[in-house]
Amino acid sequence: MMDQAPLQPPASDECASTSCGGGGRREFLGTAVAAVAAALTGCKTHSKEEFLQHNFQELSKDEVLSVIARLEKEYKAKYGKEVKVATTPPIPGVIFGYALDLSRCIGCRRCVYACVKENNQSRDPQIHWIRVLELDKEEGVNLQHADQYYDPAEVPREGHFYMPVQCQQCKKPPCVKVCPVGATWRDKDGITVVDYNWCIGCRYCMAACPYGARHFNWGEPNLPADEVNPTTHYLGNRPRPKGVVEKCTFCVQRTRKGLYPACVEICPTGSRKFGNLLDKDSEIRYILENKRVFKLKEDLNTQPNFFYFYGV
Amino acid sequence: MNTRPMRFAPSSTPAVGLAILLLAATAFATPPVVKSLAKPLVKVEAPAQEGLQVPKPPFTEGIFPCTSCHDGKTVKLNTQRRVLKDMHDDIALKHGPESRWCLDCHDALDRDYLHLASGERIEFTVSYLLCGQCHGDKLRDWKVGVHGKRTGRWNGAKEYLLCVNCHNPHSPRFQPLKPMPPPTRPEQIQVRKGSAR
Numbered sequence: 001m002m003d004q005a006p007l008q009p010p011a012s013d014e015c016a017s018t019s020c021g022g023g024g025r026r027e028f029l030g031t032a033v034a035a036v037a038a039a040l041t042g043c044k045t046h047s048k049e050e051f052l053q054h055n056f057q058e059l060s061k062d063e064v065l066s067v068i069a070r071l072e073k074e075y076k077a078k079y080g081k082e083v084k085v086a087t088t089p090p091i092p093g094v095i096f097g098y099a100l101d102l103s104r105c106i107g108c109r110r111c112v113y114a115c116v117k118e119n120n121q122s123r124d125p126q127i128h129w130i131r132v133l134e135l136d137k138e139e140g141v142n143l144q145h146a147d148q149y150y151d152p153a154e155v156p157r158e159g160h161f162y163m164p165v166q167c168q169q170c171k172k173p174p175c176v177k178v179c180p181v182g183a184t185w186r187d188k189d190g191i192t193v194v195d196y197n198w199c200i201g202c203r204y205c206m207a208a209c210p211y212g213a214r215h216f217n218w219g220e221p222n223l224p225a226d227e228v229n230p231t232t233h234y235l236g237n238r239p240r241p242k243g244v245v246e247k248c249t250f251c252v253q254r255t256r257k258g259l260y261p262a263c264v265e266i267c268p269t270g271s272r273k274f275g276n277l278l279d280k281d282s283e284i285r286y287i288l289e290n291k292r293v294f295k296l297k298e299d300l301n302t303q304p305n306f307f308y309f310y311g312v
Numbered sequence: 313m314n315t316r317p318m319r320f321a322p323s324s325t326p327a328v329g330l331a332i333l334l335l336a337a338t339a340f341a342t343p344p345v346v347k348s349l350a351k352p353l354v355k356v357e358a359p360a361q362e363g364l365q366v367p368k369p370p371f372t373e374g375i376f377p378c379t380s381c382h383d384g385k386t387v388k389l390n391t392q393r394r395v396l397k398d399m400h401d402d403i404a405l406k407h408g409p410e411s412r413w414c415l416d417c418h419d420a421l422d423r424d425y426l427h428l429a430s431g432e433r434i435e436f437t438v439s440y441l442l443c444g445q446c447h448g449d450k451l452r453d454w455k456v457g458v459h460g461k462r463t464g465r466w467n468g469a470k471e472y473l474l475c476v477n478c479h480n481p482h483s484p485r486f487q488p489l490k491p492m493p494p495p496t497r498p499e500q501i502q503v504r505k506g507s508a509r
Contacts, residue, residue, distance in 0.1 A: 094467075101458075109492035126496045149497060154488035258465045269486065270461030270478070282466075283457040291458070311459060 055182060056195040056234065067197075068234065075239060079225040086233045088256040090189035096250050097190075097277035097284040098261075099293070100164060101311040102141075104271040107132050107155045107162030111263035111272065115166075118251060118262035119237040120229050122221030129248040130166045130263065131212065137161055141294075141308075166263075167192065167213035167248035168296060168304030175205035175214060175247075184245075190277075190305050191250050193235035201243040210297050214247045250274070277305065369436045369476055376436075378423035391420055406483040408446075417442060417481070443475045450475075 049070055053059075059067065068085050075083035112130045121127040133146040137159050146163070156162065173192050176184050183198035184205060206214045220242045232238040233253035240246050251261035255274070264272040275282035284307075287293065291309040298304075381387050381399075393413050396403070405412065419425040425433045426442050434441055444451030453459035457470065460478065464470040478486060 106486070106489060107491060108489040109494075112495075113492050125501060128495050131495070149494045151491065151494045153490065155491045156488065255466065258467045260463060260466050265463050267461065268478075268489065270459070270473075273458065275466050279467075283462070286456050287458055311453065 050197065053197055055198045057182075057185065071234075071238065075228075078239070079223075079228045081225070081228065081230060083228060083230045083232060083238070085238050086231075086253060087235075088233060088253070090187050090191075091256060092188075093276075093278055095190040095277045095305065096169065096255060097275060097282075097288075097305045097307065098169070098250065099273040099284055099287045099291075099307045099309050101269075101271040101273070102161060102163060102308050103310045103312045104269045105132075105162045105164060105267075106269055107134055107150070107160075108268065110266045110268060111164060114262045114266035115248070117227065118229055118254075119249075120223055120232065120239050121246075122217060122219075122223060122240075123227070124222045125217075125219045127215045127217070127221075127246070129213070129215065129246075130164050132162055132164045134160050134162055141296075163308065164263075165211055165213070165296065166306070167250075168211050168302065168306040169248075169250060171303035171305060172301060174208040174210070174300075174302060178204040178208040180204060187235075189256070191252055191255075192247070193249055193252065194245060194247060195235065196238070196240050196244045196246070199244040201245065203245060205245055210300050210302065214245050216245050217242050271311075367471070367473060367477060369439060369474060371436075376424070378418075382423035389420060391415060403482050406485070407481065437474075439481070440475050443481075447475075 047070070049066075053067060054063070056064075056067075064087055068087065071085050072083060075085075109132050112128050112132060115121070115129050116123070116127075119129065121129065131148050133143070133148055134150040134157070135141065135143075136145045139145040141163065150157070150160075169186075169190055169192055171186075171190070173184075173186055176186055176192060180202060181198060181200055183200065184192060184194045186192045201216070203214075203216055206216060217240055221240055223239055228239065229237060231253055233249075233256070236249045236252035251259075251263075255261055260274055261272075264274045273283050273287060275284035277284060277288075279285065287309050288307065291311060293307045293309045295304045295307060382389075393411075396414075400414075417426050419427040419433055422433065425435060426439060427433050428442060429445055440451060440454065450459050454472075454475070457472075460475070461473050462470045475481075480487075
């Protein structure tokens with residue numbers, strides 16, 4: 001302590017005498033902090049720019065551009081191909097809603113793997129954003145009787161029905177409430193997104209989510225280069241680092257461009273319906289007005305924008 | 313409003329009773345009925361008006377046009393209900409009552425068409441009109457995009473499938489599929505080198 005104290009003033013004097021600006025000191029401190037952090041944690045994967053990057057919501061336009069450029073460069077180096085990272089904002093006057101027809105879903109899990117492919121999830125360790133539950137018809141929607149590991153030769157199995165569960169894009173998302181750093185938030189179009197660069201990996205959100213919709217990258221995500229989907233969004237399907245939480249974003253990279261999510265496109269039974277809740281002529285509004293609809297765990301007052309319905 | 317019918321009820325003549333019924337009917341029943349009826353009526357013609365692309369009917373390779381055989385000369389018209397033996401014996405009809413057979417839907421005089429119960433001839437590309445004669449609720453839902461698969465853009469051009477793209481008209485039950493592999497159980501997750509510290 002005593003030895004170190006006199007060392008500091010000469011250092012700043014030297015900086016002043018060589019006429020480096022205020023940025024110089026900040027830059028020096030940043031590098032020093034980054035170096036110390038790297039030494040302490042043993043992680044050398046963070047560049048200085050990455051380490052000093054702010055929350056995505058607080059970035060200026062120029063900062064966003066430089067972040068995107070850096071990420072695209074990193075991905076190119078890692079996967080050997082152009083990966084585009086978009087920052088498409090929410091479309092004004094749009095709140096996304098999703099409806100799933102429980103009377104039609106046959107539990108074939110096509111959606112699970114279409115999602116993995118579209119959203120660049122880690123293949124091994126395996127991360128699935130959609131979990132399909134097999135339930136007993138006699139029990140109804142009773143999660144005590146749910147099995148996600150069913151594997152018969154053919155589905156649907158007699159006496160069973162199937163309920164895919166993914167992020168319910170709650171209007172009152174408990175995951176957002178508990179995040180200690182504000183790395184996850186609900187965007188204006190109703191999609192709850194994660195800034196993977198701001199996430200500290202505390203997994204409070206996973207504990208808070210009553211739907212098991214959030215998933216943690218325990219290991220370095222294993223994403224084969226030839227399977228990378230190069231059309232990505234900063235808050236969506238861009239390749240994630242180890243140690244962050246990820247979740248369904250209604251395919252933000254697709255839906256903010258007007259396309260249907262990948263799970264809707266793949267579903268062979270047409271059980272999955274998607275649209276704008278604010279558009280009174282949309283399919284989703286027709287379902288809400290004309291079909292028997294329920295929300296999963298409605299009693300928790302999370303107010304999902306994901307609905308289950310009976311199309312029959 | 314609510315107390316008035318109550319007061320009249322005990323001493324009501326038939327006419328008053330009728331008036332009360334009518335009042336009650338107009339007061340409670342009419343608005344929701346009008347609302348629910350109005351929507352589908354407007355929407356019913358939507359696919360046709362929007363000019364949406366409906367895919368081609370999924371014919372077996374080389375089977376269409378039917379008139380290449382059923383031209384009235386090569387194969388003579390036989391309207392006798394019978395079990396087919398020489399041709400089309402691969403078709404197992406599992407759709408509705410036992411008495412149903414080919415010419416209930418296929419047009420006898422021009423095999424390149426179907427026909428409705430009214431006798432009106434329709435193309436294979438609008439076969440949903442035929443299906444909708446019995447499955448009216450499904451047709452209504454299909455037209456608004458709730459029954460069946462839609463792809464494309466949620467805020468723009470969409471692609472539909474015909475009923476027969478998913479339901480074989482001769483055996484319409486949706487065919488079972490082999491499910492994709494289940495997720496890895498937590499206890500089966502292997503520790504790989506360099507994956508976790």
